[in-house]
Amino acid sequence: MKKAALMFLSLAILSACGRDADHPAQTKDWYVQHDTERLARVSECNNDAAQKVTPDCQNALTAQAQVVAFGK
Numbered sequence: 001m002k003k004a005a006l007m008f009l010s011l012a013i014l015s016a017c018g019r020d021a022d023h024p025a026q027t028k029d030w031y032v033q034h035d036t037e038r039l040a041r042v043s044e045c046n047n048d049a050a051q052k053v054t055p056d057c058q059n060a061l062t063a064q065a066q067v068v069a070f071g072k
Contacts, residue, residue: 025054025055025056026041026056028059028062028063028066029063031060031062031063031064032066032067032072033072035067038063039064041056041057041060044057045057045060045061
């Protein structure tokens with residue numbers, strides 16, 4: 001019983017951590033078109049490992065790589 005309660009509590013905490021109200025996820029294409037926002041978000045993502053794995057950071061980082069490699 002204790003293990004089940006601990007597992008439920010852990011999942012609830014992890015689920016709450018995944019929500020990022022400050023930065024709603026933008027698409028990769030949106031970041032390609034918005035240079036200022038992309039560069040700011042890439043900087044934030046590179047400075048915070050926990051943020052780096054979020055979908056929004058992944059989109060910003062992928063967009064940055066695309067712009068650097070292929071241009072707009």
